[in-house]
Amino acid sequence: MTAIKEVVNRFGKEEALLLQVILAVQDADPQNHLSEEAVNEISREMNISRSRVYSTASFYSEISLKPRGMHIIRICTNAPCENANKASILAAIKQELGIKIGQTTTDGLFSLESVNCLGACYMSPAIKIDDAVYGDLTPEAAVAIIRNLRKEYQNEQNA
Amino acid sequence: MNKMLDDDQIFNISPGRHVDLDHHCQNGGYSALAKALAQGPETSLKEISDAGLRGRGGAAFPTAEKIKMLRANTEKLRYIICNADEGEPGTFKDRFIMTHIPFQLLEGITIAAFMAGASEGYIYVRHEYPEAQKILRESIEEAERRGFLGENILGSGFSLSLKLFSGAGSYLCGEETALISSIEGKKGRPRLKPPYPTQAGLWQKPTLINNVETLANIPKIIEKSASWYRSFGTPDSPGTKLISLSGDVQNRGLFEVPFGITFAEIISEYGGGAKTGKAIKAVNIGGASGVLIPPEMLFTPLEYLACSKTGITIGSGAIFVLDDTRSILSNVQNRLRFFLHESCGKCTPCREGLRQANLILDRLLAGEAVRQDVSTLERYTRAIQEASFCGLGQAAGNSLRSSLAYYRDEYLASCRDNKPSFIEEETA
Numbered sequence: 062m063t064a065i066k067e068v069v070n071r072f073g074k075e076e077a078l079l080l081q082v083i084l085a086v087q088d089a090d091p092q093n094h095l096s097e098e099a100v101n102e103i104s105r106e107m108n109i110s111r112s113r114v115y116s117t118a119s120f121y122s123e124i125s126l127k128p129r130g131m132h133i134i135r136i137c138t139n140a141p142c143e144n145a146n147k148a149s150i151l152a153a154i155k156q157e158l159g160i161k162i163g164q165t166t167t168d169g170l171f172s173l174e175s176v177n178c179l180g181a182c183y184m185s186p187a188i189k190i191d192d193a194v195y196g197d198l199t200p201e202a203a204v205a206i207i208r209n210l211r212k213e214y215q216n217e218q219n220a
Numbered sequence: 221m222n223k224m225l226d227d228d229q230i231f232n233i234s235p236g237r238h239v240d241l242d243h244h245c246q247n248g249g250y251s252a253l254a255k256a257l258a259q260g261p262e263t264s265l266k267e268i269s270d271a272g273l274r275g276r277g278g279a280a281f282p283t284a285e286k287i288k289m290l291r292a293n294t295e296k297l298r299y300i301i302c303n304a305d306e307g308e309p310g311t312f313k314d315r316f317i318m319t320h321i322p323f324q325l326l327e328g329i330t331i332a333a334f335m336a337g338a339s340e341g342y343i344y345v346r347h348e349y350p351e352a353q354k355i356l357r358e359s360i361e362e363a364e365r366r367g368f369l370g371e372n373i374l375g376s377g378f379s380l381s382l383k384l385f386s387g388a389g390s391y392l393c394g395e396e397t398a399l400i401s402s403i404e405g406k407k408g409r410p411r412l413k414p415p416y417p418t419q420a421g422l423w424q425k426p427t428l429i430n431n432v433e434t435l436a437n438i439p440k441i442i443e444k445s446a447s448w449y450r451s452f453g454t455p456d457s458p459g460t461k462l463i464s465l466s467g468d469v470q471n472r473g474l475f476e477v478p479f480g481i482t483f484a485e486i487i488s489e490y491g492g493g494a495k496t497g498k499a500i501k502a503v504n505i506g507g508a509s510g511v512l513i514p515p516e517m518l519f520t521p522l523e524y525l526a527c528s529k530t531g532i533t534i535g536s537g538a539i540f541v542l543d544d545t546r547s548i549l550s551n552v553q554n555r556l557r558f559f560l561h562e563s564c565g566k567c568t569p570c571r572e573g574l575r576q577a578n579l580i581l582d583r584l585l586a587g588e589a590v591r592q593d594v595s596t597l598e599r600y601t602r603a604i605q606e607a608s609f610c611g612l613g614q615a616a617g618n619s620l621r622s623s624l625a626y627y628r629d630e631y632l633a634s635c636r637d638n639k640p641s642f643i644e645e646e647t648a
Contacts, residue, residue, distance in 0.1 A: 079405035080388055084347070109405075120407040120564075123347045123389030139309035139508065140554045141466040141540055177391060177558055179348055180312040182466035182540070183473045192350040 064089055065099060069106040076109060083118050092128035093172070122176075130165045130172035132210055134158075135189045139178045145185035153200030154188075157207055170214060171207070229452060230440045230460055231476050232324070233316050238355075241362050244323040250368055252439035253327050253334075257376040261291070261335045268335070268438065270446035272458040277303055277394070277431030278506070278535045280524050283438075289418035290336040290426050299427040300333040300341035300380075301417075302435055303399060304356075307346055307391040308507035309558060310538035313462040314432035316474050318345070318352035321436065322359040323368075326382070328435035330369060331442060333380045336428045341380060344399055346387040357384050391562040392612055396421075396429045398564075409564045410610040433462055433537075453479030456525045461534070467504075467541035468495050477522065484518035487541060498543035502627070506535025508555045509615035511622035512548065533618060548627040549634060552619050553581040559616035570613030573604035577620060590637045597631075598624055 068085045072078045082103060087095050095118050104111040118124045136142075136151055151162075158166050158173060165172040181187035184196025188203060195206060232239055232247075244250065256264040269284035290298055302325070306314040317325055333341055343360075345353050360382055363369040371379045385403055392398045393408035400422050402408035421427025437459065441449045450458045457479035463486060466472045470492030477486055483503065487493065494500045500515045510533045520530050527534050542551060560574045580597045583589040601624065605617035624631060632638055 076405040077403060080402060081386060084386055084388055113406075116407055117405060120409075121347075121388035121390050122561075123387075138554075139558060140504070140551055141310055143554050144467060144542070144546060144551075176348065176389075177561060178307055178309040178311075180306060180315045182310050182312055182464060182538075185466065185472075189348070 063102065065102045066106055069103070074107050076107070079103075079107065079109060079114065079117055080121070082107065083114070083124060087124060091131070092169070093130065093133060094125040094128050096128075128165070128169075131170050131214070132191055133172045133174060134207070135174045135176040135179070136162070137177075137179045137181065137185070137187050137189070138175045139182070141182035142179075142185040142187060147186045149200050150186050150188065150198050150203050153204050154207065157204045170211065229476065230437060231317065231462060232321050233462070233474055233476060234320075237320060239321050239323065241323055241359070241366065244321070244327075248443055249323055249439070250327055252442035253330055253368065254374055256331045256334055256442050257374055257378060261337070264331065264442055265291075265335045267442055267446050271441045271449040272446075273434065273437055273441060273449075274457070274524065275431060276433035276437070276461070276537070278308075278509075278533075280534070283430065283434055286418060286430070287332065287336045287428060289416070290338070290428050293419065293426040295426050296337075297340075297425050298336060298338040299422045299425055300329060300336060300338040301396075301399065301403070301422065301427060301429045302329050302341070302343040302432060303394060303396065303429055304343055304345040304349075304352070304432045305387050305391075305394040305399060306432070306536070307348075307394055308509065308536045308538060309555075310466055310504065310507045310540045311464045311536040313464050313474055313537060315349055315352055316462075317432050317436050318349070319355050322355050323363065324439055325356075325432060325436045326359060326363050326369065328438040329382065330373065330380055331438050332428060332430060332435055334378055338428060339379055339381065341382045342385045342403060342422075343382065344385045344387060344393070344403065346393075347389050353384060353386060360384065391558075392564050392610075395610055395612065398610075399429065400427065407564070409566055410612075412609075454521070454523050457523045461522060461537050463490070464536070464538045465491050465541075466538070468498060468500070468543035468546070469493065469541045470495060479523055480521050482519050482521050483539065484515075486522065486539060487518065491539075491541070494541065494543050498545065500541055501544040501546055502542045502548060502551075502623075504540040504542070504551075504619065505538070506533040506618075507538040507540075508558050509533070509612075509618055510535045510538065511618050512542075512552070512626065513622060514626045531622070533615075548623050548630045549581060549585055552623050553578065553585065555619045556581060556616070559612065563612065563616075567607075567609035567613065569604050569607040570609065570616065573600050573608075573613070574616060576600055577604065584631065584634050587634060587636060589635050591632060591635045594624070594628070594631045594635065 100114050187196040273283040274280045390408045393402045395410045398408040398410045417427040453459045463475045475490040502512045563570045565571045577600050601617045601620040608614050
């Protein structure tokens with residue numbers, strides 16, 4: 062059984078579960094996105110038109126139709142973070158990764174995105190990497206977190 | 221004169237403290253559910269009505285009135301939805317409730333469902349809160365195992381099936397009709413009201429939608445009575461409010477304050493005042509969709525009536541302080557860009573109006589604008605606020621409108637053709 066069929070079977074085929082199925086399929090994708098093949102298969106399995114699947118998927122900012130990195134770095138752009146010197150954090154991350162917002166590093170390890178609010182204004186500036194939120198950041202701390210993740214990945218590769 | 225609350229009165233929100241089910245029960249948790257089930261929905265609803273609880277998501281609608289609307293509906297299948305799509309920039313209160321006191325929230329949802337006669341429900345949590353989702357999922361399972369949720373709750377014959385639903389990154393889904401549309405598997409776009417969700421909500425069935433903080437208030441009111449609840453706050457606005465305090469203050473964080481306290485007191489007593497050596501220039505109240513007010517207005521009490529008189533929107537209870545080193549214009553633009561990104565594009569005033577307003581702010585910040593642009597911006601702001609389809613567009617103009625009213629000089633000072641007012645008078 063394909064992974065997508067499994068997800069659909071786990072959630073159910075009701076139209077109401079479309080968004081949850083899309084999120085689960087994206088989560089299981091090594092490139093953190095919803096591929097064309099995935100859209101086709103969800104459409105077939107749930108008996109929902111492809112255009113409806115695209116319509117729902119393209120509306121939400123946490124769903125990506127293009128491949129992304131293994132780790133997704135989201136930088137918070139709202140006013141409390143902006144005022145807490147978000148710009149210097151963003152500059153340091155951009156320099157460390159050599160990419161701009163919306164891009165993925167050539168090794169496929171990191172994607173950089175902006176997010177409208179992390180609900181972490183009490184520890185601004187904040188970023189979110191995958192499921193973890195990091196607050197009260199300095200440019201050095203942000204770079205250190207990224208280097209750690211890269212090291213972890215390299216250790217896993219060597220192990 | 222209001223004082224700081226001695227203890228956490230309604231919300232146990234000390235940082236780092238997670239209240240598990242046993243701990244919740246030891247503190248009187250789930251006694252309210254047992255009491256509600258025993259005394260029946262009408263008596264419980266009267267307690268909520270007497271307590272004067274109002275919606276804490278922003279609209280401040282009387283909670284008991286909403287539940288009464290469902291009770292008046294003849295349709296038997298009814299839903300309850302807990303709106304946990306907290307996306308308002310500057311706000312983080314619901315996240316704390318979900319991660320720190322999840323069972324108080326679940327108990328509140330269950331009592332509200334019982335009063336409204338709902339048998340199925342969802343907690344719609346934004347995708348940006350994976351930790352809250354995980355804790356709630358586990359808490360729902362645990363509550364089911366212990367008989368506090370699911371079939372035949374506490375042997376009463378009342379059943380509630382509650383599921384967690386993840387959002388996928390859309391601020392607009394906090395709007396109730398957009399949220400319903402999202403659960404139905406569609407784009408999260410708002411629809412025309414009426415019919416209100418209490419009449420035709422999820423799958424066209426009567427639906428009760430309440431914010432996390434509203435629902436988490438309910439067990440305490442049932443447990444300790446409406447008169448106890450009214451011992452906090454003011455006659456117009458009883459109880460307490462969770463305040464998300466951020467920006468240029470000494471202590472940022474989440475605080476539970478009694479209604480009636482002034483904004484100045486919140487900032488000085490809880491926030492420790494402005495950062496050392498700085499003066500407060502402006503305070504944003506109610507998040508990105510709220511207003512920007514000058515320090516003189518901070519003596520307004522946190523109270524629905526008093527705030528509506530002065531044009532302050534309490535909203536979700538976010539307070540964001542700007543000191544005198546900050547630019548009002550770039551702050552307003554930050555908000556404007558937020559709404560521009562989150563606009564669903566359904567209606568023209570919101571979609572195009574925000575875009576044009578943003579272009580004018582670009583020009584103002586680049587020093588290329590003329591005074592005429594400021595009047596144009598004012599006109600656009602009116603159009604955005606008055607003609608937008610849903611609350612997003614209507615509220616998007618709040619910080620523009622208030623900043624144009626209170627900080628007009630700063631707008632004019634950045635205009636290319638700015639000149640002292642006496643010259644203008646001479647030529648006029």
